[in-house]
Amino acid sequence: MTTRNDPIKHFFIWPALIIVLVISIFPLVYSLTTSFMSMRLVPPVPARFVGFGNYADLLQNPRFWHVAGTTTLIAFISVGLQYAIGLSVALALNSRVPGEGIFRVSFLLPMLVAPVAVALIARQVLNPTMGPLNELMSALGFPNLPFLTQTSWALGSIIAVEVWQWTPFVILMMLAGLQTLPDDVYEAAALENATPWQQFRDITFPMLLPISVAVVFIRLIESYKIIDTVFVMTGGGPGISTETLTLFAYQEGFKKFNLGYTSALSFLFLIVITVIGLVYLAILKPYLEKHK
Amino acid sequence: MSVRTLKGKRRWVALGGCLVWLAITFFPLYWVLITSFKTPIAVVGGPTYLPFVDFEPSLTAWRELLSGQRGQFYNTFLASTIIGLSASILATGIGAMAAYALVRFTFRFRLLSALIFVVIAFGGFLLGRNVLGFGQGISLIYAFIAALALAVFSSRFRLPGPELGNNDIVFWFVSQRMFPPIVAAFALYLMYTEMGKLGFKLVDSYIGLTFAYVAFSLPIVIWLMRDFFEALPVEVEEAAMVDNVPSWRIFFGIVLPMSKPGLIATFMITLAFVWNEFLFALFLTNSRWQTLPILVAGQNSQRGDEWWAISAAALVAIIPMMIMAGLLSRLMRSGLLLGAIK
Numbered sequence: 001m002t003t004r005n006d007p008i009k010h011f012f013i014w015p016a017l018i019i020v021l022v023i024s025i026f027p028l029v030y031s032l033t034t035s036f037m038s039m040r041l042v043p044p045v046p047a048r049f050v051g052f053g054n055y056a057d058l059l060q061n062p063r064f065w066h067v068a069g070t071t072t073l074i075a076f077i078s079v080g081l082q083y084a085i086g087l088s089v090a091l092a093l094n095s096r097v098p099g100e101g102i103f104r105v106s107f108l109l110p111m112l113v114a115p116v117a118v119a120l121i122a123r124q125v126l127n128p129t130m131g132p133l134n135e136l137m138s139a140l141g142f143p144n145l146p147f148l149t150q151t152s153w154a155l156g157s158i159i160a161v162e163v164w165q166w167t168p169f170v171i172l173m174m175l176a177g178l179q180t181l182p183d184d185v186y187e188a189a190a191l192e193n194a195t196p197w198q199q200f201r202d203i204t205f206p207m208l209l210p211i212s213v214a215v216v217f218i219r220l221i222e223s224y225k226i227i228d229t230v231f232v233m234t235g236g237g238p239g240i241s242t243e244t245l246t247l248f249a250y251q252e253g254f255k256k257f258n259l260g261y262t263s264a265l266s267f268l269f270l271i272v273i274t275v276i277g278l279v280y281l282a283i284l285k286p287y288l289e290k291h292k
Numbered sequence: 293m294s295v296r297t298l299k300g301k302r303r304w305v306a307l308g309g310c311l312v313w314l315a316i317t318f319f320p321l322y323w324v325l326i327t328s329f330k331t332p333i334a335v336v337g338g339p340t341y342l343p344f345v346d347f348e349p350s351l352t353a354w355r356e357l358l359s360g361q362r363g364q365f366y367n368t369f370l371a372s373t374i375i376g377l378s379a380s381i382l383a384t385g386i387g388a389m390a391a392y393a394l395v396r397f398t399f400r401f402r403l404l405s406a407l408i409f410v411v412i413a414f415g416g417f418l419l420g421r422n423v424l425g426f427g428q429g430i431s432l433i434y435a436f437i438a439a440l441a442l443a444v445f446s447s448r449f450r451l452p453g454p455e456l457g458n459n460d461i462v463f464w465f466v467s468q469r470m471f472p473p474i475v476a477a478f479a480l481y482l483m484y485t486e487m488g489k490l491g492f493k494l495v496d497s498y499i500g501l502t503f504a505y506v507a508f509s510l511p512i513v514i515w516l517m518r519d520f521f522e523a524l525p526v527e528v529e530e531a532a533m534v535d536n537v538p539s540w541r542i543f544f545g546i547v548l549p550m551s552k553p554g555l556i557a558t559f560m561i562t563l564a565f566v567w568n569e570f571l572f573a574l575f576l577t578n579s580r581w582q583t584l585p586i587l588v589a590g591q592n593s594q595r596g597d598e599w600w601a602i603s604a605a606a607l608v609a610i611i612p613m614m615i616m617a618g619l620l621s622r623l624m625r626s627g628l629l630l631g632a633i634k
Contacts, residue, residue, distance in 0.1 A: 008539045024468055025410075025436065025439075027480060030483070032414075033417070085313070089313055106317060111564075112568075112616065114567070114588065114609045124327060168317075228589070249478075254575075274470070
């Protein structure tokens with residue numbers, strides 16, 4: 001028996017179904033219909049059907065491409081670093097480094113801190129005059145570094161903060177994955193005198209591939225939504241150089257109340273995420289099947 | 293002693309790496325902690341690192357915070373706690389029920405029924421708003437009810453087209469997370485405003501914010517709880533079924549107590565998500581039910597670089613989650629979380 005049939009199943013599933021339907025269908029219906037209209041609340045302009053006008057405007061707006069590029073840059077670099085660091089730490093913890101118990105608990109902490117608080121802490125640490133990092137840099141002989149006020153440094157700082165906050169998630173998941181790997185494969189490998197590097201390359205990494213794919217996928221999607229960290233740390237500045245898609249939508253929607261435009265932007269955003277997700281899964285599918 | 297345990301030099305290299313990461317993890321937290329005990333003059337004077345050695349700790353920031361000079365901390369803390377707890381409890385309960393149903397029962401419906409739902413919801417909304425001249429709120433309610441009723445009704449017939457099952461429902465739930473939250477938050481704000489015009493106050497209300505958080509936590513809860521339930525041995529339930537125990541008693545009397553660790557872990561993860569959430573709280577609250585992240589973020593814009601006060605405010609949001617992390621780690625150590633995250 002795997003599954004059974006019983007009318008009570010409806011009682012179990014409908015509460016969740018209704019709640020999610022109510023909350024998800026309205027945003028969908030509302031924003032999709034408004035995305036084809038010209039609609040502003042401030043100053044109030046009567047709604048007018050414009051077809052794909054908003055979409056065309058956006059696709060011709062260099063700011064949109066810039067913002068999409070920035071978000072992609074932040075998402076890919078930070079997720080790549082999170083995965084590299086997270087996997088290494090998980091491997092170390094799984095091979096019982098001394099004091100592993102303490103590491104396990106403390107490594108999780110950043111994940112539980114509110115992103116807003118993390119961004120505020122980052123602003124203190126990176127502060128040019130009162131922050132400790134610039135003092136360290138000066139001691140090492142660097143000039144006072146513009147961590148939040150110059151484009152490349154600001155992007156780097158945001159990526160660093162993302163890595164600090166979300167590597168714990170990768171550690172947690174990869175550790176759980178590592179613990180499900182069977183010991184006998186490693187015993188066989190040890191008999192064959194396989195070096196640790198060979199063991200990692202030919203056993204651990206391939207066997208972890210499915211969970212790795214899932215973890216990176218989740219992180220990528222979540223990273224694309226980034227707003228609170230950027231909002232507090234740089235506010236998108238200097239200029240618009242660190243503005244992300246969600247922040248751009250927030251500016252257009254909540255500051256200018258340009259609803260049609262914002263809705264179209266959101267749908268382009270959804271399309272971007274979906275395309276990236278599909279491409280990502282399509283690229284990795286052959287590898288996943290090879291190691292099954 | 294596992295074969296995978298590192299030996300010799302590699303072990304020390306790994307330890308060194310872990311210590312470096314530990315320092316990186318802890319330094320910002322340590323920094324915010326000591327800054328909250330610095331005086332304004334000590335903060336402006338440049339970085340200092342050790343209490344009692346290079347600065348005198350003071351309680352200025354905390355005294356200001358607790359006396360209410362820095363905003364309504366008691367109210368906000370209370371609102372955050374109430375909303376966080378109730379949203380997590382509701383989401384875990386409702387989500388666990390749905391996850392259990394998706395693991396143990398068979399659901400089948402045609403893609404066409406789902407399409408009917410979407411088409412009627414869209415069409416009904418547009419029809420009500422543009423042709424019949426109802427308000428947005430009313431059109432939405434009618435369209436939703438009509439769409440749901442017709443979709444359920446249509447599923448009683450043998451419709452053509454592909455058939456969908458349990459995995460598709462799970463995928464649908466999880467895919468809700470892909471929707472950009474800014475769209476959802478903004479549209480929800482407008483929907484709540486419309487409902488407010490009909491007499492249900494949802495903006496800046498307990499019910500409005502809790503409902504939104506429950507809905508947005510459900511995908512994660514269902515995803516996590518499904519793995520837990522799949523890992524449970526089915527024999528116990530089969531034995532109970534042979535004895536003709538009704539399904540609802542199997543679930544509440546046997547399955548739930550068996551999956552207590554999973555429920556606790558899921559509850560905590562949900563609580564952390566709700567507690568730290570920023571965007572929905574920003575849109576859906578303004579005073580009475582404002583949550584901590586909003587108040588903390590506000591400290592920055594209101595007062596400039598008053599780091600001692602900002603640090604204390606940030607700690608109010610951080611500390612409860614740190615306590616929870618301690619509890620969570622005790623669960624982890626006993627291996628109870630393993631099933632959830634594989």
